[in-house]
Amino acid sequence: MSAAANPTAFKPPPETATLIDALTADGAEVRFVGGCVRDFVLGRSVQDIDLATDARPERVMALLAKADIKVVPTGVEHGTVTAVIAGRKFEVTTLRRDVETDGRHAVVEFGTDWLEDAARRDFTFNAMSMTPDGALYDPFHGKKDLIDGRVRFVGEASQRVREDVLRILRWFRFYAHYGKPPLDESALSACKGFAFRLPDLSGERVRHELLRLLDAPNPLPSIELMIETNVMDAVLGRGRSAQGLTRLRGIEDANFASPDPVLRLAALIGTHGAVAPLSTRLRLSNNERDRLDQALAAEPALGAQASQNDRQNAIYKYGAKPLRDRVLLAWSAAPTEPAWKEWLQELDAFSPPKFPLEGRDLTALGIPEGPEIGDLLRQVETWWVSQSFAPDREACLSHLANIRQTNRVTLSGDGS
Ligand code: ATP
Ligand code: MG
Numbered sequence: 001m002s003a004a005a006n007p008t009a010f011k012p013p014p015e016t017a018t019l020i021d022a023l024t025a026d027g028a029e030v031r032f033v034g035g036c037v038r039d040f041v042l043g044r045s046v047q048d049i050d051l052a053t054d055a056r057p058e059r060v061m062a063l064l065a066k067a068d069i070k071v072v073p074t075g076v077e078h079g080t081v082t083a084v085i086a087g088r089k090f091e092v093t094t095l096r097r098d099v100e101t102d103g104r105h106a107v108v109e110f111g112t113d114w115l116e117d118a119a120r121r122d123f124t125f126n127a128m129s130m131t132p133d134g135a136l137y138d139p140f141h142g143k144k145d146l147i148d149g150r151v152r153f154v155g156e157a158s159q160r161v162r163e164d165v166l167r168i169l170r171w172f173r174f175y176a177h178y179g180k181p182p183l184d185e186s187a188l189s190a191c192k193g194f195a196f197r198l199p200d201l202s203g204e205r206v207r208h209e210l211l212r213l214l215d216a217p218n219p220l221p222s223i224e225l226m227i228e229t230n231v232m233d234a235v236l237g238r239g240r241s242a243q244g245l246t247r248l249r250g251i252e253d254a255n256f257a258s259p260d261p262v263l264r265l266a267a268l269i270g271t272h273g274a275v276a277p278l279s280t281r282l283r284l285s286n287n288e289r290d291r292l293d294q295a296l297a298a299e300p301a302l303g304a305q306a307s308q309n310d311r312q313n314a315i316y317k318y319g320a321k322p323l324r325d326r327v328l329l330a331w332s333a334a335p336t337e338p339a340w341k342e343w344l345q346e347l348d349a350f351s352p353p354k355f356p357l358e359g360r361d362l363t364a365l366g367i368p369e370g371p372e373i374g375d376l377l378r379q380v381e382t383w384w385v386s387q388s389f390a391p392d393r394e395a396c397l398s399h400l401a402n403i404r405q406t407n408r409v410t411l412s413g414d415g416s
Helices: 015-023 035-042 057-066 114-119 142-148 157-163 166-178 185-193 195-200 203-214 220-228 231-236 243-254 261-269 272-281 286-296 308-318 320-333 339-349 359-363 371-386 393-415
Strands: 030-033 049-053 070-075 080-085 088-094 096-101 106-110
Touching: 015 049, 015 057, 015 080, 015 088, 030 035, 035 049, 035 142, 057 070, 057 080, 057 088, 096 114, 157 166, 157 185, 166 185, 166 195, 166 203, 166 220, 166 231, 185 195, 195 231, 203 231, 203 261, 203 272, 220 231, 220 243, 243 261, 243 320, 261 272, 261 286, 261 320, 272 286, 286 320, 308 320, 308 339, 308 371, 320 339, 359 371, 371 393
Parallel strands: 049 088
Antiparallel strands: 030 049, 070 080, 080 088, 096 106
């Protein structure tokens, strides 16, 4: 790819040129597809790069190997390999045609026809492709739909959803990121009509789409539509309301917080009892599950009336991260309570100091290894926390001496 041929407005990462040079070395054709073309059309900075090519996967792998580019056959049976250059990943997919679809999986055939490849893609703006020289191919007028905020299926909506019900969730995901009213009614009614088949989807795929959806600057219109059409019943179970998320959104805006999909999911789930079954169904990672678990658990209760000392103690004991989730959810539940703002400020401002003593300080004093060390350390630490973390190492050691003295007196008193 010559530098001059690359349009100035499109700024893919520099490794892209190396990749395209490798892929086109023996005459194959390569185009940009997917998210990077949408970003380019909307003038947003380009994130991930997906490429399509008329070269078959084996040839793609050979071309990359010849150029010393690392390649991982991530989905080679569907025509996708991942090229890795300087730690950056690029997906390269061979043009294809779906010959058989059962709602979940497709049998694919590789091809060389760009229009056929565009026709099997989900939405009109996802069927655009762009050559390395910057020529945009837009067979289904996706550019206009993207600018208008219309998420429209390529072809007949219900047919496309029947072929692959994941497209329901993809529709809501893309609506959350790009949609503007009026929405495409035929698409929405197809999504509603096939929602009953969503339980067939693997949890991983549902999780992926849901978290991408919740990462949109404002996912609410899409979430509300999912609830209205009963699509949400199949994703997170019945009885979900958008109220908690609506309030959380308000707090995020007022505090310039960036989207946090897992916290938003917690607001949407709303109850601790739903965390375990949903974590299993959606195959959430252990980190995601633990975060939801802590965010929605009954304990520790956060007092709106807590003093600064109470707040700092809680931050020391439970950690700022899990507490922030709890504060934001408590605030969403009681949006007019002013104390939550103070909690948030405390979480931003206060980083707990390190407790000045360690076990080895006690062994150095001749205290034998064993449970007594832990007990003594905890007693001094409790005192240190109650003194607003102010006592230094010296003061902690002298408090330790006091405790030991008292213990000795008590013991000898008991014995007499
Ligand atoms: P992003 O990478 O930002 O999630 P994307 O559009 O690149 O957005 P991918 O999931 O990476 O989305 O898919 C790349 C392209 O593959 C899409 O733009 C679309 O053309 C096509 N595609 C992905 N999944 C489907 C599907 N289930 N049905 C039809 N086409 C799909
Ligand atoms: Mg992509």
